[in-house]
Amino acid sequence: EVQLVESGGGLVQPGGSLRLSCAASGFNFSMAGMNWVRQAPGKGLEWVAYIYADSNTILYADSVKGRFTISRDNAKRSLYLEMKNLRAEDTGLYYCVRWNGYCSGDHCYPSFDYWGQGSLVTVSS
Amino acid sequence: DIQLTQSPSFLSASVGDRVTITCRASQGISRDLAWYQAKSGRAPSLLIYGASILQRGVPSRFSGSGSGTEFTLTINNLQPEDFATYYCQQLHTYPPITFGQGTRLDIK
Numbered sequence: 001e002v003q004l005v006e007s008g009g010g011l012v013q014p015g016g017s018l019r020l021s022c023a024a025s026g027f028n029f030s031m032a033g034m035n036w037v038r039q040a041p042g043k044g045l046e047w048v049a050y051i052y053a054d055s056n057t058i059l060y061a062d063s064v065k066g067r068f069t070i071s072r073d074n075a076k077r078s079l080y081l082e083m084k085n086l087r088a089e090d091t092g093l094y095y096c097v098r099w100n101g102y103c104s105g106d107h108c109y110p111s112f113d114y115w116g117q118g119s120l121v122t123v124s125s
Numbered sequence: 126d127i128q129l130t131q132s133p134s135f136l137s138a139s140v141g142d143r144v145t146i147t148c149r150a151s152q153g154i155s156r157d158l159a160w161y162q163a164k165s166g167r168a169p170s171l172l173i174y175g176a177s178i179l180q181r182g183v184p185s186r187f188s189g190s191g192s193g194t195e196f197t198l199t200i201n202n203l204q205p206e207d208f209a210t211y212y213c214q215q216l217h218t219y220p221p222i223t224f225g226q227g228t229r230l231d232i233k
Contacts, residue, residue, distance in 0.1 A: 035222075045161075045169065045212055047222040059220040095168060102174060109175030110216040111159040115168035 009119035022096030030074035033099035131225035148213035157217035
């Protein structure tokens with residue numbers, strides 16, 4: 001059974017830092033691209049960052065670029081999100097999400113197929 | 126960036142009804158579109174990818190169609206557990222990967 005378990009959330013002051021972790025099990029973590037997706041209170045889903053299986057490709061949303069760093073440790077089957085210079089608008093539930101690609105013929109259809117339960121980050125003074 | 130616009134934003138329906146949600150992309154995205162269901166207090170779950178491919182374990186009353194810039198999610202014979210918020214997502218051109226604003230489906 002695929003499991004993604006986030007930890008590390010909490011209350012932090014504006015300008016502060018926080019590090020989220022995600023422990024993965026039930027699949028070959030070292031072969032999977034991974035993402036962080038967040039949801040602000042009462043708002044929709046926002047993609048935050050992506051990291052390829054071997055960490056060679058890393059992508060960020062403009063809203064977090066330069067402040068957040070996504071990383072992974074395949075030996076520990078863990079995904080991380082280092083968040084610095086946090087702002088009130090970073091408040092939300094942060095999900096660890098697996099990237100999946102189903103290939104048929106010459107086309108692959110990507111999706112986010114497994115989601116963790118989320119870790120709550122609150123940025124407030 | 127590719128924008129996704131869902132309509133309607135709110136939908137009220139009864140058990141047994143058939144409902145359709147539309148997702149329009151600001152530019153062509155082939156069939157690189159997925160649909161998710163989100164319930165309060167639970168992680169979102171994948172329903173459909175590749176615009177029309179049903180994720181394993183998802184009931185067949187859910188279906189998706191479309192390509193290019195216009196897509197639809199249809200739910201036949203609504204069940205009580207289907208009342209939730211639905212999001213479309215494009216994975217054609219990124220970054221950024223973008224979601225629609227969501228469609229909240231309530232019980233009438």
